[in-house]
Amino acid sequence: MSINHRISIIAPVYNVGKYLDCFFENMIKQTYQSFKIFCVYDASTDNSLDILKKYEKLYPDKVEVIISLKKNGLGAARDLALDSGKVKGEYVLFLDPDDYPEVNFLEKMIHTADKTKADITICGFDRFDDETGKVYCIEMTKNKSNYITDITESDTIAYVNPAVWNKLYRYSVIENSRFTEIKRAEDLIYLMRILPKVKSVAFINEVLYHYRVRYDSLSNTIKERDYDEFLDTIKVVKSEYNINYKNFNSYISLLELMVFIHAGVSFTYRLAASDKKSTNMYIRKTKDYLNENFPGWSKNKYLNISHCIKGGVKKIGLWGCRLLYKINMFKLFISFYNFIIYRLKVDIKW
Incomplete structure (x- = not known):
């Protein structure tokens, strides 16, 4: 399999049809274009698959749909993509398609990763209300250090929001690690699992990702x-x-x-x-x-x-x-x- 992209993006899709156009529009407009999105369709009950197929047809070099025959949850959906043999590249992102990134998200993330050689690159994000658009809070923009290598000699990692969607991972670090089917705190468990393989972490103290707070979301219960x-x-x-x-x-x-x-x-x-x-x-x-x-x-x-x-x-x-x-x-x-x-x-x- 020939690899023509540096960043593989894994996006589980379950009943987020009304948000997919916003997500794809912001991804297609990215100022850095060496990426491919692997959308794992997780047995939705809405029109998500039709929208995914539309973008896969429009942008076959950027979007590929992977079908899960039954709903297994976020972690298992990400694992399905990792196990598919399709995800290669140099870096991996795990994005949620009901959120959206800034158009320079990929550019700034990979520029920092290349510059620092970090195994994980982390950016700031905000949380906004799905109904009103009001920003509730801004996180991960006040890191005291831009780069750390002393993973076990400081408490920095413990205070990092463990969510995966604002992190660019070096593929060689995470290729053998899986989320499994745990339904809560899967991102935290994943971070714990990969820590011994992480030698360095870089921070971007800037909001590059927008997290949508949905009150029907599983994470709220x-x-x-x-x-x-x-x-x-x-x-x-x-x-x-x-x-x-x-x-x-x-x-x-x-x-x-x-x-x-x-x-x-x-x-x-x-x-x-x-x-x-x-x-x-x-x-x-x-x-x-x-x-x-x-x-x-x-x-x-x-x-x-x-x-x-x-x-x-x-x-x-x-x-x-x-x-x-x-x-x-x-x-x-x-x-x-x-x-x-x-x-x-x-x-x-x-």
Whole structure:
């Protein structure tokens, strides 16, 4: 198979027909043109396939449709493309076709990747309301460093939004890694899985990607069974580290921090917010999980007050969360966070 593009773009498509024209228009207008989009049609019930076929016919060198016979979810759809043998190129992007990039998105991403030789290149993005177009927040534009190589010697990666769609991956780094069929936090699990292969990360402190907040989206809901699946998968990832990487111990502090941020704070808060009567149970469940599987969390060097106090309000807040967990009063954080969000109208992203 001859390769005539440097960037392979994988885009799972499920019931996003009304957004596809916007997505393709912004992709076709890209100021960098050495790319091909592999659209994985995931058994939609709308007109998505008709629109995909239209663009595949119009731009056969830019668009190729891969058919999934049944709906498997985002991660499995991406894996189907990776397993197809069609995805080659030097770099890979995983985009969501209900979002859209700036027209210079690819140009700036690959220019930075080429310049720095980074294994992952990350840009800033905003979140906007699907109905009103209002921008809720801007993320990943205040990175203190433009380039890091000390992956296990800093906590930078733990605070990166794990979403895949604002990241350009070197194909040689991710070609043997898969998302599997986990239905929640698949991007975070994927980041954890590839970390030992990542030698460097570059940042672009500029909004190049626009994420559409849809209230019918799967990502806006979470149930206890989803959380259980997430926790079980983290245990699998930890065992993979133990088996496959001799330097596992050098990653344990970073993994502990990532699990504490996402399981201990983010997931537990979201569960408690959706089921207030079970708040104490969720907190106890999370703490038991941390104690059993990541026993060093309570003394993690990145959650030490002397480290957090140098990192600003967010890190100090995270230290406070650790303290509240240790003294069995994390429920206070949940109440305070609700006050910040619903009374002061400030949404803090962890």
